[in-house]
Amino acid sequence: MSEGHVYTAYHPRWLRQRISTYWWLEKPAYLAFILREASCVFVAWFVVYLLLLVDAVSGGAAAYAQFLAWSADAPILLLNVVSFLFVVFHAVTFFDAAPQAMVVHVGQTRVPGHLVLAGHYAAWAAVSVFVAWLLASGQ
Amino acid sequence: MGERIRLQVARYRPEQESEATFDEYEVPCPKDWVVLDGLNHIKDRIDGTLAYRWSCRMGICGSCGMTVNGEPKLTCATFLADYAPGPVRVEPLRNFPVIRDLVVDIGDFMRKLVKIKPWIVRQAEKPLADGEYLQTPQELEEFKQYSMCINCMLCYAACPIYGLDPKFLGPAAIALAQRYNLDNRDDGAGARMATLSEHEGIWGCTFVGECTQVCPKHVDPAGAIQRYKLSAAVESMKSFFLPRGA
Ligand code: SF4
Numbered sequence A: 001m002s003e004g005h006v007y008t009a010y011h012p013r014w015l016r017q018r019i020s021t022y023w024w025l026e027k028p029a030y031l032a033f034i035l036r037e038a039s040c041v042f043v044a045w046f047v048v049y050l051l052l053l054v055d056a057v058s059g060g061a062a063a064y065a066q067f068l069a070w071s072a073d074a075p076i077l078l079l080n081v082v083s084f085l086f087v088v089f090h091a092v093t094f095f096d097a098a099p100q101a102m103v104v105h106v107g108q109t110r111v112p113g114h115l116v117l118a119g120h121y122a123a124w125a126a127v128s129v130f131v132a133w134l135l136a137s138g139q
Numbered sequence B: 001m002g003e004r005i006r007l008q009v010a011r012y013r014p015e016q017e018s019e020a021t022f023d024e025y026e027v028p029c030p031k032d033w034v035v036l037d038g039l040n041h042i043k044d045r046i047d048g049t050l051a052y053r054w055s056c057r058m059g060i061c062g063s064c065g066m067t068v069n070g071e072p073k074l075t076c077a078t079f080l081a082d083y084a085p086g087p088v089r090v091e092p093l094r095n096f097p098v099i100r101d102l103v104v105d106i107g108d109f110m111r112k113l114v115k116i117k118p119w120i121v122r123q124a125e126k127p128l129a130d131g132e133y134l135q136t137p138q139e140l141e142e143f144k145q146y147s148m149c150i151n152c153m154l155c156y157a158a159c160p161i162y163g164l165d166p167k168f169l170g171p172a173a174i175a176l177a178q179r180y181n182l183d184n185r186d187d188g189a190g191a192r193m194a195t196l197s198e199h200e201g202i203w204g205c206t207f208v209g210e211c212t213q214v215c216p217k218h219v220d221p222a223g224a225i226q227r228y229k230l231s232a233a234v235e236s237m238k239s240f241f242l243p244r245g246a
C-alpha cells in the first residue's frame, strides 16, 4: 500500500462526493455543533463586558452609574440576553460532554458517567451559591 | 409477501457517466428484511449489474456500510419495514470516493489504520517460560469498548471534519489507537503519540460527536478522542511544570 494515489490507465474513475457549503444545516446535531462553536464569540463578549465592569467600578461612582445606564440600553441589553442564552447552551453542552472525556476511577471501580455529570452540576451550583452569597452579604 | 417498498439506489457507472444517478426498484418488504436483503433481491432478480459490498450479513464484517435516507447505516442491520411506506434512498458512504454504484474506496482509512500501529507493541517480550500475559477483568474493561470496532467506517461518513479535510486521522483510527494505548500489555503509547498528536490527529477533531451517534458497535470514538486530548494536555502540562524525567 503506497502513500498517495498513483493514476494508471486502469485506475478507477472515482466519483468525488462533494460536501455542500450548507452541510451544517443537514442534521440538527450538526447545527447544534455550529451553534456551540459560535457560542465562543459570546463567551468572549462576556469576558470583555466583565472587564468593562471592573474598569467602571474602579473609576468611581459616576463611572459606575454611567456603565449601568449604558447596560440598560436596548441594544446592549439584547446583546447580553442573547449572550447569556449562548453561554448557558455552551455550559450545558460542555458538561454533557464531560463524562465522555473524563474517566474517573475510585479505587478499582469506574465512576459511572451520570455521576461525573452530576458532579459538574453540583460544582456549578456550589459556585453559584457562593457568588450569590457574596453579593447578598455585600448589600 | 404482501408488502413491497421502493428502493432508490444510487448508480455510478464510470465507463458511461461522470455523475451518480438513481435507479428505482420495487422489492418485497417482509418485516424481517433488511436493506441488504433488498439489494440482494435486486441483484439476484432484477438487475445483476448493481455493485455493492457485503459479507457476513450479521453486523460483524463491517463491509455493508451505506447511506440510507441520508444516514450512515450498516445495511445488514437496518430494517426495510422501519422505512415503510418508503421510498428508501440508498447511497454510497459519504466522504469516500465512489468506485462504482455503492462501492467506495477505503484505501485512505486502511493507510491511516496502519499508522496508529493497531497491535500490541512490546518493548521487550518476556521469556516464554514466564507464561502468558495475564489481564484482570477490570484491565480488560479499560479498552474493551474500543476493541468492538468492526472498521465499518460509518463514523468517517458521519464526520464533517473528515469530509472537509480528508487528512484528518478520523474517529475509528483514534479509537483503535486508544484500544491499544489503554491495554496494560501494550508499551506502544509513545510510538503512537507522534501520529495522534499531529494537527490532523486528535486536534483535528472539534467534537461534533456524530461518529458516536452512528457507531453500530457503541465504540464511542468521540469519547476516545476527547479522552486522549485530556490525557495529552495533562501530559504536556506535566512536562512543562515538572522537572525533566519526573
Ligand atoms: S468506531 Fe464504530 S462506526 Fe467507526 S468504524 Fe468502528 S464500528 Fe464503525
Ligand code: FES
Residues within 6 Å of the ligand: B054, B055, B056, B057, B058, B059, B060, B061, B062, B063, B064, B065, B074, B075, B076, B077
Ligand atoms: S454484511 Fe457484514 S456487517 Fe453488514
